[in-house]
Amino acid sequence: MRTIVADAIVLRTYRYAEADRIVVFLTEHQGKKRGVAKNATKSRRRFGGALEPFTRGRVTYVEREGRELVRLDRIEPVTSPMQSSAGRVDGDAARALGYTSYFAELVDEWAPDAMANERLYRLAASVGDAMSRAGSAESLARYFEFWLLRLEGVYPALSACARCGRTLVDGAVLDPGDWQFACARCGHGALTVSRDAFGWLCRAAAETPAAITDDGASVEVMRELEVVHARLIAMHLERDVRSARVVRELRP
Template identity: 40%
Template sequence: MIVHQAEAVVLRTWPIHEADLIVSLFTRDQGKIKGVAKAASKSRRRFGGALEPMTHVLANYTEKPRQDLVRFDSFEIVSSPLSNSVDYTRAAALAFYAEVLEEILPDRDPQDAVFRLMLAVLDHTTTNNIWMPVTYFGLWITRLMGWMPDVLHCTVGGEAFAGRPAYWHAHADGLVCIEHKRLASSTLTPESLALAVRIFRQPIAVFAGEEWPRSRAADLRRFAIQGLERHLERKLTTSVALAKLGG
């Protein structure tokens, strides 16, 4: 039996038995792990409010050889999404992060860059601004998974977009110029392409002071989210909620 303490973010919980929960955690050192939190629904001393999705915790747990599920003993809250007000828009953004990470991360595969990305966007997701961190997260998580195409050149002919729009199709990878666009393609404006380049070159804090209405870079968000859904081969439940909010 091995005892661990790990920095982690709570992704999801499922009830089992009477008061027990299955918990999915994204840990910095071990990647995504799942385990049983005994009597978690009743024990405020051991878990308190630390089981809300997107809570940043120090998780104490034990694991046995050849067992897939660990045993969670207690969580200590580092930061909680409930420490600030949560309206529907912020809840939708937090749920989006949790669903994407739950779906794309393999078990037991450390992803330090993804972990740092997650903490950064959590710090900037407020009731007054979800669209900037959602855009930043959507682009960077797609890139870190190796699914983001070159945003400067046509993937067919190699031509630089150089201030011209780019086009993408829901069922194909890559961005193309107008000469190579397919029927039913969507457009990425030159402004959104330039913003994507900035996002890949600058930390999220640089964008915190900028005006970011939901209309800004909406095409860029759809491009990133559809890229995620294409590789996951399913529709993200939370992307529907974000679309209904106009994003």
């Protein structure tokens, strides 16, 4: 038996036996783990609100040799989705919570079991922190999708048209043939990225999540990128993300 204390992000929980819950969490250095939280369904005292998806904190868990399932003893939250909704008005608070569930689901889909992915952890932690500063939830969501796909090496290159090499400052077309960005002359299809949206992507490539929430991107730019990112994510995951639909339904 080995007791480990680690920084981690809660991704999801589900019921296990009579009163326990299984908690899926991403640790910074040991990758994704599944832990039994004893009595978590009946007694809220030990874990309180710390089991909300995308809560980040210090976890204490016990590993036993030959067992994949660990025993989760404690979570001391540092940031939580509840903070993301604090300071936001009604609808915006609900949307912020919807987005944190969406982020947690995406990380869960992408993180392999028990294999460290420190860059993914740091992305999730920094976006979670920025979310609790009450900045634009929409910009953070687009930023998160952009970097998640980039870390996986599947975001189309922003540097130049994939066909002719011309620069893309005037915008681009995402070609569903090869899922690369092409210029307006070479590209086909309806997935277009306007000049403004392309400029936003170039800034997202260089900025921190905290800076991007203060960026003041237009609703149109966010919608354009939402469509493009949803297509890229569905293509790479080979399915739609459940919580993305919830986020859309929470819109005014």
